[in-house]
């Protein structure tokens with residue numbers, strides 16, 4: 001309240017001064033705006049020099065001249081009262097000074113007084129920006145010192161109460177300068193102190209403060225949002241300056257090799273990057289790059305063996321022409337994509353057997369891969385008699401391990417397996433067929449060591465009696481066999497007249513009819529010779545056995561049948577029954593059953609008196625003789641062999657009955673002396689004699705020996721030789737084969753003089 005009364009005094013003084021200065025017609029008042037209603041502006045009566053109450057009597061009133069009814073006149077007291085709170089900003093806006101005109105009208109007499117009320121400004125408004133937020137776009141290329149005008153803040157107050165100063169919140173880049181317009185109003189301008197970098201700080205927010213000059217001063221704020229506008233000031237930059245990648249050589253077309261990426265710090269279009277190969281023209285590079293994505297892809301095939309390493313350069317450019325570069329080192333990784341190769345340089349597919357070591361093939365192996373993928377191992381089947389010998393570098397020879405034998409195996413199928421050690425293993429196979437050529441190393445071999453062929457006597461000439469066979473395990477001419485006869489051991493036989501052989505098939509033929517009685521068996525050798533060079537041959541023994549046929553009839557040796565004087569046996573009348581009259585001796589030149597003789601009495605003068613033993617030909621009496629018996633008897637006997645086609649001979653026997661032994665007719669019990677009989681026969685004879693001597697007749701015979709000598713001499717000529725008339729017998733009767741077979745035991749080989757006391761059976 002103290003300040004209010006002081007104010008009032010100041011206003012009062014001002015009014016007085018105004019009153020003094022102006023002409024008497026205008027009364028001027030002054031007061032600050034925003035004064036509360038009811039305020040006593042002045043006492044008009046006093047100011048006009050009127051008495052109290054005169055105003056009322058003279059009907060004083062205020063004419064507001066279109067102004068608001070701001071003042072009220074109390075006519076009684078003459079006080080001029082403020083009717084409502086005046087607002088200078090409303091009443092006058094920017095007009096300065098703010099003067100309100102009104103008139104005091106007096107009637108009776110009429111009198112006008114011009115009155116002015118001046119409202120003075122107080123700082124009742126704060127500065128205010130039109131927008132709460134200001135947006136400013138500033139290129140990062142703006143140079144320090146560049147100014148950017150900002151919108152001014154409004155303050156309805158005037159004079160020093162209006163905006164006086166602008167400031168900005170502390171920052172690194174800007175300060176604010178306050179400028180005055182011609183009308184005195186102030187506006188701010190931003191000044192760039194330090195260059196902006198969008199890449200560092202793409203936007204800033206500042207607070208702009210406007211201050212008025214009142215006391216105390218008021219302020220208003222706004223936010224200034226600064227967007228830093230990009231310029232293309234950064235080159236693209238790769239994440240890595242060197243990319244190292246590995247790629248297998250068998251990668252497919254369009255395979256991703258690597259992805260490079262470059263960054264451009266600029267924004268928008270300035271930050272877009274286009275990739276390209278720096279040496280794009282080089283055809284040898286099988287790579288291409290996607291210009292947007294930066295993916296390096298394969299456009300051709302890789303071959304480790306040709307190019308194991310690539311170094312390509314990639315350039316990235318932005319639209320402003322800035323560019324960056326990087327290198328990509330591409331290492332091609334070897335893949336086992338090449339199978340080993342086998343090249344035969346020489347091949348000998350025909351190897352002679354028995355050769356100690358023969359070279360079958362010389363070959364080389366190769367594999368363009370590297371490392372384990374290119375390391376090669378060679379092998380052949382285990383069981384074959386061949387060896388692989390490494391010679392030099394990648395050359396191998398295939399040789400025989402030991403001499404080959406064509407007869408055990410004639411050809412070999414050798415599979416050479418070549419494989420590398422890569423993963424997976426690649427393998428090549430090559431098959432070589434080796435023929436083993438024949439050498440004449442095998443002699444013909446007979447299928448039997450000896451052959452025994454049987455042939456029946458009296459065969460037809462040129463009879464096939466058997467086949468010998470030899471084989472040769474060689475082949476071709478080395479196995480072509482010819483058969484031939486080799487000379488006999490027994491040189492006496494003319495072999496070529498006896499047998500012949502078919503040279504080609506080994507069939508044996510007997511050329512002429514054989515006679516068992518002449519030749520029972522013979523042996524010879526046959527040879528088999530191959531046609532190799534030199535030829536090999538072998539021999540086998542062939543034994544031909546002649547089989548007997550019953551082709552000889554029994555032959556009676558005693559009694560002689562063809563004698564001119566028939567031999568007569570003497571029989572004493574006193575002979576006991578069973579008395580041996582004589583013994584018929586017969587032979588058969590055949591053997592075996594064919595020579596087994598049996599005797600049979602066919603006919604007799606007095607049947608029943610004599611009996612013939614079937615097996616030994618002994619003729620014996622069967623009863624005592626009597627006087628009635630006729631002295632002369634004739635017996636007819638038959639001798640049969642036991643052969644298939646039985647043959648026989650008849651014997652006629654004469655018997656004379658005598659009354660004692662004094663007759664000079666008694667035959668001598670002497671052994672016939674045969675000049676050709678050998679020692680064996682003599683032995684037999686002695687045996688016979690020994691046997692005979694046991695008999696009771698022996699003594700009797702000795703006594704008679706000398707007595708009968710004359711008789712014997714008389715017949716010596718006809719009994720001396722006991723040989724076979726035909727040439728079938730080889731001069732004697734003994735079997736010379738000496739084999740001891742059954743047939744022998746049936747041979748009758750003695751020739752006895754026909755004494756009744758002697759006989760022989762074996």
Ligand SMILES: *[C@@H]1O[C@H](CO)[C@@H](O)[C@H](O)[C@H]1NC(C)=O
Nearest residue numbers: 164165166167168178211213
């Ligand atoms: C504006 O205000 C600032 C800070 O308060 C002051 O340093 C500066 O002198 C003032 N300018 C004017 C013209 O009054």
Ligand SMILES: *[C@@H]1O[C@H](CO)[C@@H](O)[C@H](O)[C@H]1NC(C)=O
Nearest residue numbers: 347348349350351352358359
């Ligand atoms: C094969 O080898 C044999 C013996 O080693 C030789 O005689 C022959 O001439 C060779 N043949 C060829 C075609 O080399």
Ligand SMILES: *[C@@H]1O[C@H](CO)[C@@H](O)[C@H](O)[C@H]1NC(C)=O
Nearest residue numbers: 411412413414415431432433
């Ligand atoms: C060799 O062996 C191969 C494969 O095993 C086969 O096809 C071929 O017939 C054989 N050849 C001979 C002559 O054995």
Ligand SMILES: *[C@@H]1O[C@H](CO)[C@@H](O)[C@H](O)[C@H]1NC(C)=O
Nearest residue numbers: 446447448466467468469470
């Ligand atoms: C030997 O060969 C001949 C003629 O081919 C044949 O008859 C005979 O049975 C063979 N012998 C053997 C033991 O095979």
Ligand SMILES: *[C@@H]1O[C@H](CO)[C@@H](O)[C@H](O)[C@H]1NC(C)=O
Nearest residue numbers: 560561562563564723724725
């Ligand atoms: C009786 O036969 C033998 C032997 O054949 C003979 O030597 C002899 O001369 C023959 N005698 C007569 C008389 O025919």
